[in-house]
Amino acid sequence: MTTIKDVAKLAGVSISTVSYTLNNSPRISASTKKRVEEAAKALNYKKNGFASDLKRSKTNTIALLLSDLSGPYYSELIQGVQDITTSNGYDLIACSSIGGAQSTAVKFLSEKRVDGAVILAHNISDETMLESAKSVPIVLLDRILDEEHIYLVEVDNIEGGYHATEYLIDRGHSQIAFVSGPADSHDSSFRYQGYRNALQDHHIDYQSKWYITSNFTKEGGYRATKLLIAQQGLPQAIFYANDEMAIGGMQAFRETNLRVPEDISIIGYDDIQLADYTSPPLTTIRQPKYEAGSLAAHLIFQLIAGEKIDRHYKLSTEIIERQTVKDLNTFS
Amino acid sequence: MTTIKDVAKLAGVSISTVSYTLNNSPRISASTKKRVEEAAKALNYKKNGFASDLKRSKTNTIALLLSDLSGPYYSELIQGVQDITTSNGYDLIACSSIGGAQSTAVKFLSEKRVDGAVILAHNISDETMLESAKSVPIVLLDRILDEEHIYLVEVDNIEGGYHATEYLIDRGHSQIAFVSGPADSHDSSFRYQGYRNALQDHHIDYQSKWYITSNFTKEGGYRATKLLIAQQGLPQAIFYANDEMAIGGMQAFRETNLRVPEDISIIGYDDIQLADYTSPPLTTIRQPKYEAGSLAAHLIFQLIAGEKIDRHYKLSTEIIERQTVKDLNTFS
């Protein structure tokens, strides 16, 4: 292991001179600078990152905490975080929070191995978050928590649910079913809330027979749809609380020889990659993932800079029109 | 920032006692142990990870270097790496190698911030790899490089190409086209090699009109397929060098009213998630990604332990039978 000492010895200067040189201090003459640099190159010297971080008590890296490194998380969101991090000259590392409070993610936070963190890891408890927030700036993307030192960016799910429903209503649908995610999912219940609000604003009666609870999976969507089909009186349209369930639903319709969108319109939520590949391509609600990620990273840097900022940010959704919704107002 | 000193003061013991206690040394009496632990809790003390790493010159974390954190990399592979890493009591972090030699990934390697690395980052040059391999154990998953200190695990693409082709031949196909990836792709050319070998071994003449170069994208596969259709004499089957191109091909067939597999059989390569969602589901070649990841991580730990191991490992592929290949030997 070659250290700064070795370089100093070879260059015939003191340790501090080497350090100054390598950090481009102007106080070093060109000649010694050259000597030192050559020595460093010759020995293939690389500073020990820890020693450096320890001394400056600053790591120049921020972490992205994910519930599972191998999970199918939002790549656009990561892109957003990455872009901002890089453009601020910081490094980004991703850690998994598998294991909760014992996880690598939490460890990196509490041991001050990073200068800040963007968090998308529902398996870390609120308490742990509060704890960590005391020592390092963090921005949450996966929950709503109104506490000192907790900053978060939220995608407005109520608005998204409202948009989806209104989109169907605008196209002449009035019998609209809602297939929800698991009962304990905040996201799903906010989307449902938006659905109800839209119905109400358009004076459409809510019918409980068209509310089905499912579980955010393809199979769940399939079963929920079969159930809906089995009931007398199919709705004109179905709003699935996520795309996977919508895809399961499309399969159920295919098996039942019901055509989408001719016989029934459907709309999903998320705009996952698959949504563009189904046949027909799925109309859905896109969340501004890139924006959420980049905003989160921006906030981190403002916090690092010691600026005072709001604790809560809300982003809007966008509808992605594809081909699973029929416009009942036009002739065809 | 509360340090070990604060804890020592509060507990009324020396710094070293605190350190021993917190590291569960048996040399500390139960009573002081309790006092120290209480003090640590009261102050909410967490050790500074760097100081610790610096002293022990060991980080207990290994890195997974990816060409792009937001890229659609192999989640199963990551799972493999993660499982082994965790079960060895190490932490895993993922770093991006965007920026090549200046990237976070390379920096973490050279600054000794990790004890080892599994690498899947084609945008890091061979030279940089050789350089890094001197200071830290690394295992490559994305290239073949026969050099001292370079360990790698390879998935046998020649064998995969051979299997795919033979699978078609076994089912009665003899006119088999190959849609390749970009000319500079090693993976693609190995798969092609396997294709040629299989044809030869089964005494089937190779026909250059059935070799089309494309680019691993859906659009590329679409165009290549259109070209094949435009040519007089469609083959009985097409082997696409990756699944995305096969999916593009399926679209081309749909537009041309050719049915898969009734009119033409197709087989892909990779077994991407989408492959199971196409209609009909795509028959393809699966690479043992989980195994590759976990093997790579295993090797890292053997290297860390100072064991002497082989430098080159090769894994086999597996065929995933779905519904895009027709068996011409049976009546239907």
Place this chain on the structure above:
DNA sequence: TTGTACGCGTTATCAG
């Protein structure tokens, strides 16, 4: 149990 010499760079301070 405790004192203390490390690990390796950074930077304030001082001498030339």
Place this chain on the structure above:
DNA sequence: CTGATAACGCGTACAA
């Protein structure tokens, strides 16, 4: 203005 000396960051582990 250049370069060297030394304290320091925080925890670890050996000698006492």
